[in-house]
Amino acid sequence: MQIELRILRFDPERDRKPHEESYQVEAGPMDRVLDLLHKVKYEQDGTLTFRRSCAHGVCGSDAMLINGRNRLACKIRVDQLKGRRITVAPLPGLPVMKDLVVDMESFFAKFRSVQPYLQADDPDPERERRQSAEDREVFDDTTKCILCAACTTSCPSFWAQPSYVGPAAIVNAHRFIFDSRDDHAADRLDVLADGDGVWRCRTIFNCTDACPRGIHITQAILEVSSKIVEHHA
Amino acid sequence: MIREHDAIVVGAGGAGLWAALELAKAGVDSAVLTKLYPTRSHTGAAQGGVCAALGNQEEDHWEWHMFDTIKGGDYLVDQDAAEVLAREAIETVIELEHMGLPFNRTPEGKIDQRRFGGHTRNYGEGPVMRACFAADRTGHMILQTLYQQCIKHGVKFYDEYHVVDLISEGGDLGAGGRASGVVAYRIADGELAVIRAKAVMLATGGFGRMFRVTSNAWSLTGDGAALAYRHGLPLEDMEFYQFHPTGIVGLGILLSEAARGEGAYLLNKDGQRFMERYAPKLMELAPRDMVSRAIYQEIRAGRGIDGKDYVYLDVRHLGRKKIDEKLPDITDFVRVYQGIEPYTDPIPIQPTAHYAMGGIPTNLNSQVTRDAANTVVPGLYAAGEAACVSVHGANRLGTNSLVDLLVFGRRAGRQMVLDVKGADMPAVTEAAAEPVRAELEAFRARPKGERKEAIRTELADVMMDDVGVYRTGEALERARAKVDELRDRYTRVSVDDKGTTFNTDLLEAREVGYLLDTAQTMVAACINRKESRGAHSREDFPERDDVNFLSHSLATKGADGAVALDYKPVTITKFQPKPRVY
Ligand SMILES: Cc1cc2nc3c(=O)[nH]c(=O)nc-3n(C[C@H](O)[C@H](O)[C@H](O)COP(=O)(O)OP(=O)(O)OC[C@H]3O[C@@H](n4cnc5c(N)ncnc54)[C@H](O)[C@@H]3O)c2cc1C
Numbered sequence: 001m002q003i004e005l006r007i008l009r010f011d012p013e014r015d016r017k018p019h020e021e022s023y024q025v026e027a028g029p030m031d032r033v034l035d036l037l038h039k040v041k042y043e044q045d046g047t048l049t050f051r052r053s054c055a056h057g058v059c060g061s062d063a064m065l066i067n068g069r070n071r072l073a074c075k076i077r078v079d080q081l082k083g084r085r086i087t088v089a090p091l092p093g094l095p096v097m098k099d100l101v102v103d104m105e106s107f108f109a110k111f112r113s114v115q116p117y118l119q120a121d122d123p124d125p126e127r128e129r130r131q132s133a134e135d136r137e138v139f140d141d142t143t144k145c146i147l148c149a150a151c152t153t154s155c156p157s158f159w160a161q162p163s164y165v166g167p168a169a170i171v172n173a174h175r176f177i178f179d180s181r182d183d184h185a186a187d188r189l190d191v192l193a194d195g196d197g198v199w200r201c202r203t204i205f206n207c208t209d210a211c212p213r214g215i216h217i218t219q220a221i222l223e224v225s226s227k228i229v230e231h232h233a
Numbered sequence: 234m235i236r237e238h239d240a241i242v243v244g245a246g247g248a249g250l251w252a253a254l255e256l257a258k259a260g261v262d263s264a265v266l267t268k269l270y271p272t273r274s275h276t277g278a279a280q281g282g283v284c285a286a287l288g289n290q291e292e293d294h295w296e297w298h299m300f301d302t303i304k305g306g307d308y309l310v311d312q313d314a315a316e317v318l319a320r321e322a323i324e325t326v327i328e329l330e331h332m333g334l335p336f337n338r339t340p341e342g343k344i345d346q347r348r349f350g351g352h353t354r355n356y357g358e359g360p361v362m363r364a365c366f367a368a369d370r371t372g373h374m375i376l377q378t379l380y381q382q383c384i385k386h387g388v389k390f391y392d393e394y395h396v397v398d399l400i401s402e403g404g405d406l407g408a409g410g411r412a413s414g415v416v417a418y419r420i421a422d423g424e425l426a427v428i429r430a431k432a433v434m435l436a437t438g439g440f441g442r443m444f445r446v447t448s449n450a451w452s453l454t455g456d457g458a459a460l461a462y463r464h465g466l467p468l469e470d471m472e473f474y475q476f477h478p479t480g481i482v483g484l485g486i487l488l489s490e491a492a493r494g495e496g497a498y499l500l501n502k503d504g505q506r507f508m509e510r511y512a513p514k515l516m517e518l519a520p521r522d523m524v525s526r527a528i529y530q531e532i533r534a535g536r537g538i539d540g541k542d543y544v545y546l547d548v549r550h551l552g553r554k555k556i557d558e559k560l561p562d563i564t565d566f567v568r569v570y571q572g573i574e575p576y577t578d579p580i581p582i583q584p585t586a587h588y589a590m591g592g593i594p595t596n597l598n599s600q601v602t603r604d605a606a607n608t609v610v611p612g613l614y615a616a617g618e619a620a621c622v623s624v625h626g627a628n629r630l631g632t633n634s635l636v637d638l639l640v641f642g643r644r645a646g647r648q649m650v651l652d653v654k655g656a657d658m659p660a661v662t663e664a665a666a667e668p669v670r671a672e673l674e675a676f677r678a679r680p681k682g683e684r685k686e687a688i689r690t691e692l693a694d695v696m697m698d699d700v701g702v703y704r705t706g707e708a709l710e711r712a713r714a715k716v717d718e719l720r721d722r723y724t725r726v727s728v729d730d731k732g733t734t735f736n737t738d739l740l741e742a743r744e745v746g747y748l749l750d751t752a753q754t755m756v757a758a759c760i761n762r763k764e765s766r767g768a769h770s771r772e773d774f775p776e777r778d779d780v781n782f783l784s785h786s787l788a789t790k791g792a793d794g795a796v797a798l799d800y801k802p803v804t805i806t807k808f809q810p811k812p813r814v815y
């Protein structure tokens with residue numbers, strides 16, 4: 001079938017502001033939006049610019065706004081979008097570098113700010129540190145994050161206050177705060193108790209809806225918030 | 234603009250990140266350059282596991298792992314390297330756990346282990362539980378964990394810098410020169426940066442994108458290998474390319490061997506577990522080359538599903554609980570990309586181009602070597618899928634690539650730490666960027682020429698059809714002619730995007746050139762190897778021939794642009810070549 005793809009385009013070398021362009025592409029129901037973007041780029045206009053790598057939802061390169069929702073272009077099929085017209089725009093709230101490519105630097109800086117690495121104070125044992133399956137299960141969900149930014153850039157609190165650390169960083173803090181092998185949960189809780197930390201979350205659930213990895217983000221944020229309350233009590 | 238570091242690592246997959254970590258921990262001024270954000274590297278796509286003879290589930294020994302690796306590689310493995318791999322697998326996996334990797338756990342809280350193809354107890358008696366894993370996203374966890382540690386240790390990253398050339402002094406790299414830096418294209422604005430260094434490591438991954446059906450990311454275009462080749466270095470064992478048996482039909486997305494490790498069946502159209510006719514002992518867990526060939530045989534005999542070119546992978550009998558706990562991601566892929574429910578339906582699969590056993594030749598310390606005498610290229614290192622130590626020989630066992638990254642990535646880092654001490658900084662000037670600047674400008678300057686896309690697709694078709702699971706002299710000659718034609722057309726490629734901001738059109742054109750180089754060496758090495766060994770299966774030469782071909786091929790760029798082939802002996806220490814039956 002023929003699909004109309006409406007893409008928000010912007011080339012800083014040519015355009016003063018973003019503008020929508022329309023492309024007609026032939027697509028099957030199982031095609032993904034990424035396939036359609038490739039068709040435009042390879043058959044119609046090589047200047048169309050977007051990031052992508054793995055093409056099966058594991059690398060986090062191609063999160064973008066598709067029909068008004070943040071998703072991975074490689075993980076959303078034409079038949080799931082229903083309808084003959086698909087709109088595509090860059091992730092909201094981050095500076096656009098060109099077409100669908102946004103500047104990710106501030107996003108990664110926030111990720112780094114929560115000390116996203118294991119800090120165990122006891123010396124490394126000869127073999128593995130023991131951890132029960134139950135203890136591991138507590139943070140299993142938040143280990144799945146691929147840092148695609150779909151969550152953070154779907155969050156109204158982030159749009160209103162770009163200094164908000166955002167759901168993705170909290171998810172990654174959660175992953176270590178609840179790891180039984182880690183001894184520095186308190187440091188991360190201090191970072192997140194700050195004015196740009198968890199309290200900016202208004203439990204709107206946009207992040208959870210946007211996450212291509214199905215992470216229960218809002219729940220993770222609530223778990224971190226309770227931990228902060230506990231910690232400061 | 235010129236920048237300088239004592240050591241630079243090109244590539245931020247598992248191999249590059251571990252090397253970078255060693256450098257940072259030792260306080261060496263170093264940096265990682267990567268064309269993707271580090272967490273986008275394809276190591277993150279690895280699913281099934283990483284083998285180490287921990288013996289957490291049952292008796293196991295590194296010697297058994299070493300033997301399996303050698304036999305799995307059809308005796309083309311360098312046995313000293315396999316020994317290093319099997320021994321150091323244990324310490325590197327433990328070290329990863331210490332770094333925080335969330336492995337699945339046994340009831341005692343140890344690292345959980347499962348079965349994987351070709352990994353056996355007591356030198357081939359039966360499958361052994363050796364693969365350490367984190368659900369079916371082991372690679373994701375390895376990549377994340379190493380990146381996290383790099384943040385902790387303050388590793389410097391040049392994210393979205395595409396390395397487009399290698400620099401040497403005292404002659405080209407293949408002619409005795411010393412590696413002295415790289416030229417990198419900053420994707421954001423097209424600036425060409427010259428970075429000089431005392432040590433340069435290539436960890437750029439594989440080149441599966443030269444095939445039509447592949448498990449590899451779009452970014453896997455053989456950049457490091459092709460650049461090394463262009464500068465006169467040989468590529469080793471390029472004829473050995475692995476086709477993984479279970480890819481999603483058409484798309485090639487991988488469904489990990491972990492599925493079979495957990496007990497999944499392969500079925501033909503008669504519902505028969507056909508592997509019983511090909512590998513009665515290991516069945517579905519035979520090495521990948523054998524399983525891929527078995528699937529092709531079934532299809533040829535008309536026993537593909539509905540007579541078509543695929544068979545079934547069946548996980549239904551594993552039950553929902555096991556599927557959800559051990560194989561959540563791959564079953565999700567099946568739902569999303571095939572629209573099938575694996576709880577209730579068998580999954581259509583076919584072999585998918587997956588892994589390069591060959592690559593840039595290195596020694597046990599991950600130093601690049603340039604000839605059959607293993608002469609070291611000063612200042613140049615390689616590890617991971619881009620390199621060939623060789624621990625995989627003619628066919629890699631599942632999980633051994635991740636082990637390779639860990640063990641030889643770490644060794645590369647440690648060797649660079651030693652080598653940069655006392656070495657002087659090479660004298661490199663901005664002029665080093667000029668040759669590649671001209672090459673890139675040529676794409677922009679041509680008004681309307683060949684389309685890179687057409688060239689890439691035609692290459693992928695011919696490689697898939699004529700240089701795939703089964704090969705013949707005739708098909709290979711056809712492929713050679715086609716690759717030559719495409720190389721000629723490539724000289725006339727033009728791009729639509731003439732700008733400097735995030736110009737992926739331009740960089741993809743560059744990448745097609747890398748694929749053409751690596752494909753050219755692969756075809757030449759295939760034509761010359763008139764035997765069948767591991768993944769290289771010649772229908773016109775169906776037997777392994779140890780008299781003439783128990784040797785590694787080295788493909789070098791000849792003066793006329795054609796590939797020149799040389800051979801070097803395989804290192805054999807403990808295990809004499811035997812027929813390979815499972
Ligand atoms: C789907 C899938 C599943 C797999 N599962 C397993 C498994 O279970 N067990 C196992 O052992 N192996 C597995 N493998 C194989 C294994 O994952 C890979 O071989 C391995 O991860 C490669 O790692 P690497 O560090 O060499 O390169 P990669 O992780 O591919 O990284 C390459 C890096 O190089 C950079 N780069 C490339 N070119 C340039 C350039 N020109 N300039 C700058 N940077 C550049 C990229 O940005 C990237 O950072 C799997 C492979 C696939 C595809």
Ligand code: SF4
Pocket residue numbers: 144145146147148149150151152167168171210211212213214215217
């Ligand atoms: S939590 Fe989900 S949406 Fe957010 S960055 Fe991670 S994977 Fe993407």
Ligand code: FES
Pocket residue numbers: 051052053054055056057058059060061062063072073074075
């Ligand atoms: S391309 Fe990797 S997530 Fe879509």
